[in-house]
Amino acid sequence: MAVPGADEIREAVAEAHRREWAFVLAATARVTRDLDAAEECVQDAYVAALDAWARQGVPRNPGAWLTTAARHRALDGLRRERTLRTKLPLLIVPGAEPGAAAGRDGDGAIPDDRLRLIFTCCHPALAVQAQVALTLRLVCGLSTAEIAEAFVVSEPTMAARVTRAKKKILAARIAYRVPGAAELPDRLDAVLTVVHLLYTTGHTDPRGADLIRPDLVERAIALARMVRSLMPDEPEATGLLALLLLTDARRAARTDGAGRLLLLEQQDRSLWDAAAIAEGCALVAEALRLGRPGRFAIQAAISAVHAEAPSYAATDWEQLLLLYDRLLRLWPSPVVALNRAVVTSMTRGPEAALDELAALECDGRLDGYRYLPATKADLLRRLGRHAEARQAYLAALELAENGAERAFLAGRAAEMAG
């Protein structure tokens, strides 16, 4: 085998970090029964790979090589520290208790360790913020500094959040397992919610100057892909991947050359990613075929209708209305009702949509949600009620913190004054 150059090795290790981290850590954690120790062993294995792969070449299966290396370290560490570790609580791993069938979870299945890791990180007994941070740390292998930067908090704050969550996993004995069939729907929804939250944070950066955080968007899509490949029979896992692909397909068209925000109706549809749309639409069809479509599959179906429309005007609004009604029955969220109102404005006109918005304003749950006054402003603008529209654009501007969104709203408010 030709000995590869240093750059090639670094690239191969970086690639293995992106692709294999979750696999290696999840398998190692089952041996160490300690997440911190597992992280250390896996980090050591990646460092060792730099040297070993330079001498021996990149192994055919880097994930297996890294897992073996990390588990060797873990076993060495366990022997050395056995006396110390007996005093510390260990991760509850099915099969590690006396009398349990080795490696089997509640329903007798032998799941992929990565699923155990994901379900542990996204356990509803942890705060949602902690679930997101732990998933990025343990499943994606991001450093605490990188996660802190992504969520605009200081590194010590993020480190404390991660440490607190890991301590709770041990002290409260959150088991390292995939939930049984009875709990699965709720627990899977929690996992998918974390991945979706990660995506939406990247889709419109809550505070940044640029509209999009491509790093978070890509991490979220990779996670959605992993969850779907591990649970191919779950319509919601398929639905979430479809939703993210179809939404992200519009990325290049969401801003103009100067980074200015473009609405769906203004976007150049030839810039949409046709391959992502094709994959997303095929996944929507599959999710619907699997039956019992949930909120992610229906949202993906909505995205698919937009993705397949030749133009904004030629969108199948009636079909969208049906899908939104179905989504509302499944998930009665005021945000869904707001999006439905936009569809109403296309089927029955802006007046009818304003009535739906009035109900949402009374409801109060969307107080402080910038897209409520922004949507109202757009409806008023279309009705030629410019003075009221300007007030609504300014109200939305008060609530918006993203730079591209602020510039858009300020621009529209100025147009209404003219």
Add this chain to the structure above:
Amino acid sequence: MPKYAILIYEAESGYAEGGEEVWNEVGAAHGRFAGQVAERGGKIVGGDALEPTPTATSIRGDLVTDGPFAETKEALGGFYLVEARDLDHAIEIARLCPARFGGVEVRPVMDTSNM
């Protein structure tokens, strides 16, 4: 198996206003709870109901005062000590714990055997 405390927090007014009928119903529910825990592979190893907070006396340093440690709408009114396999199992058990006028909190009991 690890131990968990199930702390029952309820609005005491519920029992004060509900009278004997409510008290008997809830008492019967607690009686059924013991059986349900056993059916699910858990074990109740302790627990009791507490007299209402007007009977409480709080002591902080030298200061002895009438009433509970913290005045809250829902007060600690009783507890169970249970054995469960893990947090999911403890939550499954705690969900069944009667708490008509409030809810319950699950807390792992610290293992001090090695300390």
